[in-house]
Amino acid sequence: DAGVIQSPRHEVTEMGQEVTLRCKPISGHNSLFWYRQTMMRGLELLIYFNNNVPIDDSGMPEDRFSAKMPNASFSTLKIQPSEPRDSAVYFCASTNIRGAYGYTFGSGTRLTVV
Amino acid sequence: AQSVTQPDIHITVSEGASLELRCNYSYGATPYLFWYVQSPGQGLQLLLKYFSGDTLVQGIKGFEAEFKRSQSSFNLRKPSVHWSDAAEYFCAVGPGNFGNEKLTFGTGTRLTIIP
Numbered sequence: 360d361a362g363v364i365q366s367p368r369h370e371v372t373e374m375g376q377e378v379t380l381r382c383k384p385i386s387g388h389n390s391l392f393w394y395r396q397t398m399m400r401g402l403e404l405l406i407y408f409n410n411n412v413p414i415d416d417s418g419m420p421e422d423r424f425s426a427k428m429p430n431a432s433f434s435t436l437k438i439q440p441s442e443p444r445d446s447a448v449y450f451c452a453s454t455n456i457r458g459a460y461g462y463t464f465g466s467g468t469r470l471t472v473v
Numbered sequence: 474a475q476s477v478t479q480p481d482i483h484i485t486v487s488e489g490a491s492l493e494l495r496c497n498y499s500y501g502a503t504p505y506l507f508w509y510v511q512s513p514g515q516g517l518q519l520l521l522k523y524f525s526g527d528t529l530v531q532g533i534k535g536f537e538a539e540f541k542r543s544q545s546s547f548n549l550r551k552p553s554v555h556w557s558d559a560a561e562y563f564c565a566v567g568p569g570n571f572g573n574e575k576l577t578f579g580t581g582t583r584l585t586i587i588p
Contacts, residue, residue, distance in 0.1 A: 401578070401581060402563070404575065452516075461507050461576075462519070464509075465516050
């Protein structure tokens with residue numbers, strides 16, 4: 360298994376532009392999580408899906424952020440318009456329904472908004 | 474609500490010395506507990522997990538952790554650290570029931586190894 364795959368690994372964009380981050384979870388995992396990591400705030404859960412359905416989006420900072428999971432093998436996190444304060448590393452993680460086995464994380468997308 | 478506290482932001486140890494990283498959790502029932510490691514530029518990797526049973530759990534890379542219910546702790550240990558252990562370590566707690574997979578992470582402890 361290739362693990363959780365995120366793309367791109369690095370993204371540099373100008374303020375105001377739309378940014379789309381992508382994630383492919385591990386096959387067979389039915390829960391998917393988007394996290395944001397910054398020095399100031401650490402790891403923050405943005406949103407998570409169970410069976411492609413958003414369960415908890417209370418961590419999404421504001422309406423500029425949106426996430427979708429159209430099928431079991433793909434999810435996107437979109438920021439529109441982007442702002443410099445969105446600069447962070449964004450991680451995707453997945454797990455199976457028995458979430459007690461822990462998450463498998465992707466390598467992350469480092470986003471820089473200038 | 475569940476929460477995790479890692480009281481040490483940064484720890485420095487000499488190579489070959491023993492290591493203990495502290496983790497305290499708050500949860501109303503028996504939790505699931507995890508330790509993750511993050512190397513620079515990488516995602517988080519699962520080191521070990523506790524569900525139930527033996528309170529001393531073994532993980533990868535020679536790490537172990539002990540669950541102490543009376544102290545609400547799940548400290549990570551290694552008898553002899555290697556330079557490659559330098560990384561950031563995160564403790565996490567999850568609810569002890571299936572169907573709710575949300576984990577809560579601590580703020581992390583950065584480990585520096587000196588020769």
